[in-house]
Amino acid sequence: MRRTNTFKLEPTKEQDKNLVELADNCSSMWNKINYKRRQSFFSGEMNWKTDEEYNKYKKLVGSATAQQIIRKNNEAWKSFFALLKKKKKGELPHHIKKIKPPGYWKDRRTNRRILRIFIRCDCYKLGGDMLKLPFGLNIRWKGKNRWKGKQGRLEIIFDELNRSWYAFQPVKVQPLHQPLGNKKAYCDLGARVLIMEEIDGEIFGYKGNSLLADWWYWTKKIAKYQSMLKENNNKHTSRQLRLLYRKRKRRFRHAVNTVVSRFVHMCWLKGISEIIIGDLISIRDNNNKGKKANTIVHNFWSHNYLTQRIKNKAEEYGLRVIVVDESFTSSLCPRCSSRHIVKRKRLFKCLNCGLEAHRDAVGCVNIRLAQGEHLAGVINGAVARPLLFAVGTSHALE
Numbered sequence: 001m002r003r004t005n006t007f008k009l010e011p012t013k014e015q016d017k018n019l020v021e022l023a024d025n026c027s028s029m030w031n032k033i034n035y036k037r038r039q040s041f042f043s044g045e046m047n048w049k050t051d052e053e054y055n056k057y058k059k060l061v062g063s064a065t066a067q068q069i070i071r072k073n074n075e076a077w078k079s080f081f082a083l084l085k086k087k088k089k090g091e092l093p094h095h096i097k098k099i100k101p102p103g104y105w106k107d108r109r110t111n112r113r114i115l116r117i118f119i120r121c122d123c124y125k126l127g128g129d130m131l132k133l134p135f136g137l138n139i140r141w142k143g144k145n146r147w148k149g150k151q152g153r154l155e156i157i158f159d160e161l162n163r164s165w166y167a168f169q170p171v172k173v174q175p176l177h178q179p180l181g182n183k184k185a186y187c188d189l190g191a192r193v194l195i196m197e198e199i200d201g202e203i204f205g206y207k208g209n210s211l212l213a214d215w216w217y218w219t220k221k222i223a224k225y226q227s228m229l230k231e232n233n234n235k236h237t238s239r240q241l242r243l244l245y246r247k248r249k250r251r252f253r254h255a256v257n258t259v260v261s262r263f264v265h266m267c268w269l270k271g272i273s274e275i276i277i278g279d280l281i282s283i284r285d286n287n288n289k290g291k292k293a294n295t296i297v298h299n300f301w302s303h304n305y306l307t308q309r310i311k312n313k314a315e316e317y318g319l320r321v322i323v324v325d326e327s328f329t330s331s332l333c334p335r336c337s338s339r340h341i342v343k344r345k346r347l348f349k350c351l352n353c354g355l356e357a358h359r360d361a362v363g364c365v366n367i368r369l370a371q372g373e374h375l376a377g378v379i380n381g382a383v384a385r386p387l388l389f390a391v392g393t394s395h396a397l398e
């Protein structure tokens with residue numbers, strides 16, 4: 001599996017100048033190649049030739065880096081074409097709304113080139129607190145060298161918001177654990193309860209309340225700052241504002257990652273080898289109820305992000321993740337299969353057999369049932385009173 005180490009670079013003034021120059025040349029090279037390819041793509045005939053750019057830029061960025069930029073651009077176009085193919089076949093994943101050919105390395109707001117450098121896997125060395133780069137650059141770095149393994153292509157970028165350089169080092173590593181059993185966990189994802197899962201007749205969930213509250217706290221702060229900016233400076237954006245947006249997003253993602261880590265760790269302890277997740281299309285008929293939660297579901301809270309995080313974490317434990325499309329899983333009674341049901345807030349009631357349950361618990365049980373896996377015991381107590389963990393507090397299983 002692939003993981004990425006992130007480092008902050010602390011170049012001297014002189015080194016900073018060198019990095020800017022190098023990155024600007026990389027960016028310029030990318031844009032030239034990409035311009036040519038875009039023009040030829042839109043004219044209907046793909047021109048893949050890059051000799052001219054390679055020969056010009058290898059003197060400026062080194063032949064290895066010039067080669068990496070060409071390779072990276074090839075990859076970008078290849079994945080674009082793969083998506084086009086999928087779209088034609090109608091197999092495009094539903095979280096992808098629009099596909100566009102690879103873009104330029106350009107900050108749309110400032111219209112300046114994005115500063116980015118690629119270093120081939122065998123052209124850099126990370127030792128002690130120094131990062132050894134081509135052109136005799138020996139730069140101090142900070143951060144956690146968390147993943148150890150075969151190193152890949154290093155990416156160095158200048159973060160305009162933080163005004164700092166960062167390096168991203170992809171590393172090939174082995175999973176840290178192996179499954180302890182071969183049980184399955186059935187999960188339903190949402191905003192109020194981030195993950196609700198059913199394992200062996202037990203139902204657990206991780207509450208999203210504090211995440212939502214934090215999200216709203218920062219949203220209000222952003223709104224307040226925004227109107228102040230408009231009133232006092234007649235401006236729509238500022239660095240401060242963009243930093244606030246970033247902060248809100250990072251806090252949320254950090255909390256999601258904490259939940260995902262706990263969840264996957266618990267699955268592993270309970271002998272799970274396969275995690276089955278109901279896909280978004282079905283997502284708990286969140287369409288018109290609970291305005292606040294829905295704003296997040298639709299505008300920010302990304303089902304895909306949560307799924308990707310679960311997949312990523314599960315990989316570390318050697319667990320498989322399967323995403324299944326389960327439409328209407330929450331509008332069916334898990335006990336008698338009746339659709340004659342009512343839902344009010346978190347409560348689910350079947351008017352046919354009288355079952356009363358937590359609606360998110362119904363979701364994950366129905367995902368299990370839809371896979372043809374029956375379990376009589378679950379339908380009674382557990383669906384009515386799932387065990388809910390609050391986020392941000394340690395729970396009994398750790």
Ligand SMILES: [Zn+2]
Pocket residue numbers: 333334335336337338350351352353354355
């Ligand atoms: Zn029923």
